[in-house]
Amino acid sequence: MASVMEIYQLLPKTNCKECGKTTCMAFAVDLLARKFSADDCPPLVNEEKYKENYDKLSGMFTPVAGVSETGLIVHTEKCTGCGNCVVACPVDVAADPQGAGSGRAPTTDKVIFKVVDGVVTANNVQECRRFGENIILCVACIDTCPTKAIEFV
Amino acid sequence: MGFGQFLAAPELKLTIVTYRDIFQNSALEVSRFDEKYEELSAIIKLDPNDISKLVIKDGETVTVKSGAEKVVVKAQISGYEEKHEGVAYMVNSPWSNALISDNTHGTGVPSFKNFEVVVQSAKGEKVTGIKEIF
Amino acid sequence: MTDNYYVCPGCALLCDDIEVETEDNKITKMYTACMKGVARMKGCSSPLECTVEQEAADVDASIEKAAAILKDAKNPLIFGHGNSSSEAQKVAIEIAKRTGAYIDDTSSFCQGPIIEAILQEKLKTCTLDDVRDKADVTVFWGADPANSHPRHLSRYSYFPRGKERQRGWEEDRTLITVDIRKSDTSEIAGNSGFFQIPIKGDAEFMNALVDGLSSKVPKTSFNFDKKKILELSNTLKKAKFGVIGVGLGLLYSLEELEPLFALMDKLNSVSNFHIIPMVGQYNMRGFNHNLFEETGYINRVKFDIESGQAKHGAEYSVVEALKERSVDAALVIGSDPLSSLPLPVARYLADIPLIDIDPCQNLTATKANVTIPCALGGVESGGTAVRMDGVEIELKQIVETDKLSDKEVLTRIMEAL
Ligand code: SF4
Ligand code: SF4
Ligand code: SF4
Ligand code: SF4
Numbered sequence: 001m002a003s004v005m006e007i008y009q010l011l012p013k014t015n016c017k018e019c020g021k022t023t024c025m026a027f028a029v030d031l032l033a034r035k036f037s038a039d040d041c042p043p044l045v046n047e048e049k050y051k052e053n054y055d056k057l058s059g060m061f062t063p064v065a066g067v068s069e070t071g072l073i074v075h076t077e078k079c080t081g082c083g084n085c086v087v088a089c090p091v092d093v094a095a096d097p098q099g100a101g102s103g104r105a106p107t108t109d110k111v112i113f114k115v116v117d118g119v120v121t122a123n124n125v126q127e128c129r130r131f132g133e134n135i136i137l138c139v140a141c142i143d144t145c146p147t148k149a150i151e152f153v
Numbered sequence: 154m155g156f157g158q159f160l161a162a163p164e165l166k167l168t169i170v171t172y173r174d175i176f177q178n179s180a181l182e183v184s185r186f187d188e189k190y191e192e193l194s195a196i197i198k199l200d201p202n203d204i205s206k207l208v209i210k211d212g213e214t215v216t217v218k219s220g221a222e223k224v225v226v227k228a229q230i231s232g233y234e235e236k237h238e239g240v241a242y243m244v245n246s247p248w249s250n251a252l253i254s255d256n257t258h259g260t261g262v263p264s265f266k267n268f269e270v271v272v273q274s275a276k277g278e279k280v281t282g283i284k285e286i287f
Numbered sequence: 288m289t290d291n292y293y294v295c296p297g298c299a300l301l302c303d304d305i306e307v308e309t310e311d312n313k314i315t316k317m318y319t320a321c322m323k324g325v326a327r328m329k330g331c332s333s334p335l336e337c338t339v340e341q342e343a344a345d346v347d348a349s350i351e352k353a354a355a356i357l358k359d360a361k362n363p364l365i366f367g368h369g370n371s372s373s374e375a376q377k378v379a380i381e382i383a384k385r386t387g388a389y390i391d392d393t394s395s396f397c398q399g400p401i402i403e404a405i406l407q408e409k410l411k412t413c414t415l416d417d418v419r420d421k422a423d424v425t426v427f428w429g430a431d432p433a434n435s436h437p438r439h440l441s442r443y444s445y446f447p448r449g450k451e452r453q454r455g456w457e458e459d460r461t462l463i464t465v466d467i468r469k470s471d472t473s474e475i476a477g478n479s480g481f482f483q484i485p486i487k488g489d490a491e492f493m494n495a496l497v498d499g500l501s502s503k504v505p506k507t508s509f510n511f512d513k514k515k516i517l518e519l520s521n522t523l524k525k526a527k528f529g530v531i532g533v534g535l536g537l538l539y540s541l542e543e544l545e546p547l548f549a550l551m552d553k554l555n556s557v558s559n560f561h562i563i564p565m566v567g568q569y570n571m572r573g574f575n576h577n578l579f580e581e582t583g584y585i586n587r588v589k590f591d592i593e594s595g596q597a598k599h600g601a602e603y604s605v606v607e608a609l610k611e612r613s614v615d616a617a618l619v620i621g622s623d624p625l626s627s628l629p630l631p632v633a634r635y636l637a638d639i640p641l642i643d644i645d646p647c648q649n650l651t652a653t654k655a656n657v658t659i660p661c662a663l664g665g666v667e668s669g670g671t672a673v674r675m676d677g678v679e680i681e682l683k684q685i686v687e688t689d690k691l692s693d694k695e696v697l698t699r700i701m702e703a704l
Contacts, residue, residue: 116317
């Protein structure tokens with residue numbers, strides 16, 4: 001994956017704020033975190049001279065099938081629906097201590113993982129601890145999976 | 154005896170250990186007559202060295218014999234970290250049960266979990282179908 | 288909320304937190320059940336047809352034929368039961384009594400000895416809810432729940448927060464696996480929690496643990512690292528609430544249960560340990576309880592047709608009875624012995640008059656003289672079942688069907704006798 005600097009180099013570097021960020025650098029950080037896509041920078045999309053850079057940036061961030069903003073992928077063909085990740089994820093425990101956190105069916109939609117039709121689905125991934133302000137390198141859903149069905153890219 | 158014997162594919166004595174697999178088991182719930190169940194059941198997992206001794210390649214079929222019974226299943230490299238030469242793995246299924254002896258020493262409990270077999274290349278032969286096991 | 292929860296009959300964990308969506312009396316979507324439970328509850332792709340001598344028949348005709356087969360037989364066998372409701376099992380026991388039949392289930396060649404020891408109070412046990420709330424050390428021995436009971440770890444034994452286990456699995460629980468191969472469950476236990484022993488090494492490893500727990504040098508003929516055994520002994524000793532999940536791998540390797548009794552005695556003199564049998568079929572344990580209540584035996588019973596007395600012993604087990612050709616007809620319910628028994632024994636079963644009752648087409652049905660479809664327990668019919676830990680669970684009917692329930696089929700056969 002590209003570094004923030006490489007991404008920044010491909011942006012207009014005008015700090016025009018049209019994307020809602022104060023600087024292009026800030027935009028680059030969010031682009032890397034997949035909170036934004038290249039399409040969220042209007043000059044990049046609209047101005048002919050940035051076309052090449054736009055294409056490069058879009059290419060870098062073409063969503064791999066099933067990848068969420070945080071880069072979390074569930075290889076559904078490997079998932080057994082055991083629910084280990086559902087119960088182990090600290091976000092799920094905090095959001096639903098009596099349900100998901102206690103091994104039972106989730107009782108709220110605030111959890112990240114749910115098992116639907118025997119395979120896990122991920123929602124609210126923006127809440128993932130590997131993401132956002134206070135990043136920690138959480139591996140709870142990766143380490144607990146018996147079939148290595150969860151991966152971060 | 155004679156020439157044919159000389160040319161025959163090498164035979165290997167192995168201990169089979171059976172195990173359970175959730176994907177195979179789920180396929181069973183859907184239908185034991187589906188291809189998918191056969192695909193996930195009629196296999197034997199071998200150590201790479203045993204594969205070489207049998208002069209076969211990953212994915213080829215082998216005959217697995219035990220007493221008077223035999224089945225043809227697909228040989229696979231187990232991919233386990235640890236070496237396990239002499240031991241092969243089969244998922245619990247009609248194919249593995251076909252090889253289990255009814256010798257129980259009067260206990261009522263056959264040896265389902267591990268038993269001895271002789272394995273040999275069955276190059277070109279098809280896997281035994283579930284209805285042909287009988 | 289809880290009113291919408293159903294019970295999954297996919298295995299003897301009987302998870303009771305399953306939500307479903309239905310359409311036209313079919314389950315279309317399921318929440319929280321594992322892959323195995325979904326496969327079971329959504330139903331099979333090839334349902335069993337109603338047949339007599341492999342020709343299509345109506346239910347009345349097949350029930351009559353089934354009753355005739357049982358009446359004609361001198362020593363019929365009634366086998367299966369693991370996927371039947373307790374209500375159906377009780378009727379099956381009545382039929383066996385009436386016909387002087389052998390009655391047995393799969394526990395005869397798997398978890399039977401353990402369940403017997405538990406019912407006779409020779410082994411200390413606990414409920415899965417205790418495991419969730421209290422267990423700090425869980426050992427799976429010859430068991431791979433990741434494949435056989437997918438939600439065991441997430442629902443009860445390792446990951447959930449429980450009353451006395453509030454800090455999560457990393458701090459509050461220890462998972463140990465003892466097995467002859469590195470199973471998926473062993474992967475989760477990690478290298479420090481996985482103890483790989485040789486084939487048939489279980490008894491010796493148990494004795495070595497007893498030595499370790501008695502501060503003796505733990506020797507094994509396979510030279511297992513003594514330090515590792517002592518570390519494990521120490522972990523077990525320090526457990527506040529320990530559990531051993533006993534799997535088939537252990538049971539098939541032990542010639543007798545003595546080493547397990549000795550280990551449990553030792554563990555309970557220095558610590559606090561419980562046994563949970565890793566029962567497969569959703570109501571196998573229920574059958575053992577029901578037959579025990581009726582006869583004092585959990586399986587391997589033959590009823591005397593005159594006195595109704597129950598005889599019990601290895602010679603009345605399904606395998607021995609078939610092997611010795613002492614059986615002259617069989618009724619199989621909710622089981623597929625033609626695919627689960629050793630072939631020589633299964634062949635004999637295929638040769639005698641055979642009745643198969645099941646929701647789905649199976650190998651036994653292909654050789655049966657009578658096949659009678661029944662409703663899928665836990666989905667198309669309700670009933671009671673006993674979870675692997677002995678707790679009774681009520682299964683609710685989810686969708687409508689015109690098929691008879693397993694209990695109704697058996698009751699009608701009973702009436703026709
Ligand atoms: S819209 Fe584009 S050019 Fe403007 S500040 Fe944001 S990233 Fe920079
Ligand atoms: S990395 Fe941690 S917080 Fe993020 S989804 Fe996985 S378990 Fe949850
Ligand atoms: S832990 Fe793995 S196998 Fe289990 S539900 Fe999560 S992704 Fe699926
Ligand atoms: S663990 Fe067993 S009971 Fe629970 S959902 Fe899976 S198959 Fe059903």
